[in-house]
Amino acid sequence: MRAVAKRKSRPGYSHKEGEDQIGQKGDPSVLDAGLIAGAQGVEHYEIEVYGSLRTWAARIGNSFAVSLLDETLQEEKDADHKLTQIAEQSVNREAAGASA
Numbered sequence: 001m002r003a004v005a006k007r008k009s010r011p012g013y014s015h016k017e018g019e020d021q022i023g024q025k026g027d028p029s030v031l032d033a034g035l036i037a038g039a040q041g042v043e044h045y046e047i048e049v050y051g052s053l054r055t056w057a058a059r060i061g062n063s064f065a066v067s068l069l070d071e072t073l074q075e076e077k078d079a080d081h082k083l084t085q086i087a088e089q090s091v092n093r094e095a096a097g098a099s100a
């Protein structure tokens, strides 16, 4: 018997939610902070998925898949890091000032 894991949904933010958020009214810096937080949620989800797939590929000895997944995993981590930098260097500060 073959086991198949299927994930129907994930917690957090979706691309649809991001699209819905674009165009909302409000302070732009607060909206930007929300978009960045949502985008980071997507990156974290992708890191989780690619990390698991990488682990499974290694387990079955598929070095080609491991190599590709390592590359993809690093891209996701880099994107998350860039989003953190953008948030911490400007957007979060501006958003906090908007509500003060």
Ligand SMILES: [Fe+2]
Pocket: 042, 043, 046, 076, 079
């Ligand atoms: Fe990503």
